[in-house]
Amino acid sequence: MHDLTFGIIGISIAGTILYLIRRDHLHSHHATWWLAVALGIVGLGLYPKLIDWLAIHLGIHYPPSLLFLFGIMMILVKVLAIDIHQSQLERKIRRLTQRLAILEDEQHDKNTAEE
Amino acid sequence: MNSHPHQHILIIIPAKNEAAAIGSVIQEIREHFAGTILVVNDASSDNTAQIARDAGAKVLSLALSLGAWGAIQTGLRYALKHSYQIAITMDADGQHEARSIPVLLQGLDQQTCDVIVGAYPERGSLARHIAWAFFRWLSGIALEDLTSGLRAYRHAAIDLLASPSATLLDYQDVGVLMLLHKAHLRIGEVPIYMRQRLDGGKSRIFNSWWAVSRYMLHTAILCTAQLKLPKKFQ
Numbered sequence: 559m560h561d562l563t564f565g566i567i568g569i570s571i572a573g574t575i576l577y578l579i580r581r582d583h584l585h586s587h588h589a590t591w592w593l594a595v596a597l598g599i600v601g602l603g604l605y606p607k608l609i610d611w612l613a614i615h616l617g618i619h620y621p622p623s624l625l626f627l628f629g630i631m632m633i634l635v636k637v638l639a640i641d642i643h644q645s646q647l648e649r650k651i652r653r654l655t656q657r658l659a660i661l662e663d664e665q666h667d668k669n670t671a672e673e
Numbered sequence: 674m675n676s677h678p679h680q681h682i683l684i685i686i687p688a689k690n691e692a693a694a695i696g697s698v699i700q701e702i703r704e705h706f707a708g709t710i711l712v713v714n715d716a717s718s719d720n721t722a723q724i725a726r727d728a729g730a731k732v733l734s735l736a737l738s739l740g741a742w743g744a745i746q747t748g749l750r751y752a753l754k755h756s757y758q759i760a761i762t763m764d765a766d767g768q769h770e771a772r773s774i775p776v777l778l779q780g781l782d783q784q785t786c787d788v789i790v791g792a793y794p795e796r797g798s799l800a801r802h803i804a805w806a807f808f809r810w811l812s813g814i815a816l817e818d819l820t821s822g823l824r825a826y827r828h829a830a831i832d833l834l835a836s837p838s839a840t841l842l843d844y845q846d847v848g849v850l851m852l853l854h855k856a857h858l859r860i861g862e863v864p865i866y867m868r869q870r871l872d873g874g875k876s877r878i879f880n881s882w883w884a885v886s887r888y889m890l891h892t893a894i895l896c897t898a899q900l901k902l903p904k905k906f907q
Binding site: 645648649651652653655656657658659660662663 | 713731732733734735736737739743746747750751754837840841
C-alpha cells in the first residue's frame with residue numbers, strides 16, 4: 559500500500575511535468591528539478607526501507623519526520639532559487655526599459671534630423 | 674558646436690506625474706545653467722513629458738515605471754553614452770534651487786571628490802533625523818544628509834552607478850552612497866538650502882509611519898548585507 563501510493567504520486571508528478579512541457583507552459587530548464595523530485599518519490603516507493611535506514615544512521619528516532627524535514631528543505635531551496643531568479647529578471651527588465659528609452663530618443667532625433 | 678562652460682554637464686531630473694511643477698523647475702534651471710537638462714519621465718500618466726519638452730528640456734520616457742532611482746540611472750546611462758563628464762541630479766518637485774548648481778560644481782572642484790551631496794540637514798522631522806543617525810551608524814558613512822537627492826557625480830561615479838550592479842537599488846540614498854564608498858570614490862558635501870515642495874506635498878519616503886518603517890527596514894537590510902566582514906570571512 560505504502561509503495562503503491564509513492565509510485566502513483568511520483569508517476570503523476572513526472573507525467574504532469576512532461577505534459578506541461580509538451581503544452582509549452584513550462585520551460586524545460588525548470589523541468590529537471592521536478593523530474594528529479596518525481597524520481598525521488600518513486601525511489602522511496604520502491605525502497606521504503608531507505609528512509610528508515612537513513613533515519614537510524616542520522617540518529618532520528620521517528621523516521622517519517624526525516625521525510626518531512628527533507629520535503630520542507632527541498633521546498634525552501636526551490637523557493638529561494640525562484641527569488642534569486644526573480645531578482646535577475648527584475649534587473650534585466652530594468653536595464654531593458656532604460657535602454658529602450660535611450661534608443662527611442664535616438665530614433666526620435668534621427669527622424670527629426672531627416673525631416 | 675557652441676561652447677559654453679556647461680556643455681559637458683548633464684542635469685538629470687526624474688519625474689513621475691509632476692506636470693504641476695516641472696515647467697517652472699526647468700525654467701528656473703535655465704536661468705542659471707546653459708547645458709542640457711534631461712527629464713526622465715517615469716511612466717507618468719499626466720503630460721509631464723510634453724510640458725518638460727516645451728520648457729526646453731530633453732525628455733526620455735520609460736515604458737514601465739522604474740521608480741526614482743531607475744529613472745536617475747537611465748539618465749546616468751545617457752550621460753555615459755554621450756560622454757558627459759558631470760551629472761547633477763535634482764528633484765522635479767521644486768524643492769531644489771537652481772542656485773545650488775554652481776555651489777555643487779564649486780564643491781566638486783574645491784574638495785577634489787567624485788561625488789558631492791547638497792546637504793540641508795535642517796529640514797525634516799524628528800523621524801528623519803533619527804533615521805539619518807541610525808544609518809550613519811550602520812553604514813559608517815559620515816555625511817550630514819544621507820537622503821538628499823541633489824547631488825553631482827563625476828565620470829568615475831557615473832560609470833559605476835550606470836552599471837548593472839547598481840540597477841537593483843530603489844532609492845538614490847544610502848545604498849548608492851555605500852556602493853560609491855565601497856569602490857573607494859570620494860564623497861563630499863556642501864551646505865545648500867531646500868524649499869518647501871512646490872505642490873505643497875510631503876516627502877515620498879517620509880510621508881507615513883508605514884512607509885517610513887518599510888523604508889527603514891529595507892535600507893537596514895541593505896546596510897547589514899554590505900557590512901565589512903573581518904578578513905578571514907572574505
